[in-house]
Amino acid sequence: MTNMTEVYRPIGGRLLTRHFYFLAVLVLIGAYFTLRRFIFGIGDVSNLSDGFPWGIWITYDVVSGTAIACGGYAMALLVYIFNRGQFHAMIRVALLASAFGYTLAGASILVDVGRYWQLYNVFLPQYMNLNSVMLEVALCVTLYTLVLWIEFSPAILEAMRAKRALRFVRHALFFFIGLGILLPTMHQSSLGSLLIIAGHKVHPLWQTPIIPLLFLITAIAMGYGIVVFESLYAAVNLGRRLETDLLSRIGAIIPWLLSVYLIIRLGELAISGDSVYLWQPGLEPWLFITEIALFLYAIWILFDAKKRQRPTQLFWSALAVVLAGTLYRFDAFLIAYNPGPGWHYFPAVGEMMITLAIIAFEVMAYLFFVKKTPILAADS
């Protein structure tokens, strides 16, 4: 199935561009606030409160960040489960972005949890609570981050010319690829299940017992979206050849996923009767409509074989999928979350700077890897 003439090459080029320095400054600012957080406490840099115990660190870095990092998962599904070998060459760069997304989600958990020095308790059997959705998420995400690096390791080993290790990894890889499909299926749905126990605090337009399914479908759609988005971005900014045909074929999968998602989500609202909340005053119905509009826009463009052949259309619709999925998560976890009267949340500067630094670091690492190690398939 796989095209064995596939060759990966570092794309080379100067690493220390002005862009790169700008990102480094963001990382430094974030490091300053991170330091403050560890010296003076979480309240010193964030607006988190007893009413809003989770802010953008969880909602963006972990819940949305790992969904955006589902490119590796989505491509593995396509290539290995649905046997689409023609996309094989795109897996490596997708895995790289996933490995970084997950690793940095892990890093922001270290910043977010209050008692980080005891974090290893989640691995100790005497403490594990098997009823806790959080335990499942914690274990699954940690394990998957490791699996991602193992899946990605051939690229590093090739760069190091470690032949023996490379052969060993290649022979065991099928197991990790399988595991690497199972784990995100589990935790991307569980990230949604986290909210079930919050009961009435989550707005009825988002609170539903089928939230795990909705989170899973959107995570996969976001995975394909980000692969398309990243490839187009690399084409424009790193001078890569535009692979519109391949990308539009990936794009063509998205509207099917989103349609299933919309049917299930709207159907459940209608059946449960929670659709009445659409007609109530306030911000929530508008947030809901914005999400749906973004999803519909992506469906409209990507169902059209002509439109999705155009790189600009493809770019915007892929971005819309990622944005819609992120907004869905923000609405459910933060914006439409209501712990009761008197509680408000808007992220503090320090909080935002830490999150920005994490994103900046991700981009820097991505640039380093694609320029210095064999990640991107060589343009023929």
Add this chain to the structure above:
Amino acid sequence: MNTNRRDFLKVALAGAATALTTNTAQARPPKDLPPDAVGILYDATLCIGCKACEVGCKNANAMPTITDPALEQAKDVHAIWDASSDLDSRNLNKIKAFAQGTAAVKDREQDGYSFIKRACMHCVDPDCISACPVSALTKDPLTGIVGYNPDACIGCRYCQLACPFNIPKFEFDKPFPKIVKCEMCRHLQAQGEIPACCAACPTGASLFGRVSDLLQEGQRRLNLPPGTYQDYPLHRLDSGQQRSAEVRGYHPHLYGETETGGTQYLLLAGVPFENLGLPALGPESSAQLSETIQHTLYQGLAAPTLLLGGLVYTVYRRTEAERHADDVEERRHD
């Protein structure tokens, strides 16, 4: 693309089917109240808002007094009252007042006011315990007290998200923070004493006892004729001490009898509980739903293990050529 579409639809349908069977699958049964569970009955119609319970609580739990410098300067006093206005990481127990209209008459819904006491409800089926990944929150099998173990806690604050009453509080201002919540003075109870708030309360508004007895007492009070004088026990239900007071009329609901699967902290008031900031909750805890869904999907790791087997096998077959080609290539290079 056609096979792709079909494959994806199949996956989606399988997922939907799994989710839908959740409803028909065996739900996790509700938790039972331990027979000797202890609790507190708070009767807002008896409460005079003196806050002796708050002072008792702070002393018993070595919590700092919170002062309001501006207010103290204005009144020219120093540290004579605790100025915190709500539960937080320095207040485990709080008396709050709610007023309506002119607030002329106590315990009346229109143009009246009422006190309410807030603290951990010690739920029979606590969402916080179901949520905590590291079992830092546990329910005592005998007393039913929901306690906290900082040595286990990782500070993820999922318990705060889960608790329907927003009870667990977190020390956001400390570099080495803890979760803080009422533990019903379990350290005093271990020495045969009662919770400090009930010991301090001069009116019997905070009453300690066995939950099964307190439930009966609560029902008895709901049936008392308003305007008559009745004996109300002080401190603990079976203390033998009592006080005669006028029955002011109750809103006909014993809060905590059924809410979120029942609570060991029970509330009585003259006005509806929604007016006192308490959420309207159904008889099932969110923990029950959350655990039912999670365990239905996972079937105790059986489902993931099966799926993993299928996935690994499929991938193994699909990568056969890759592994083989690799060997050939290696040999060529060696």
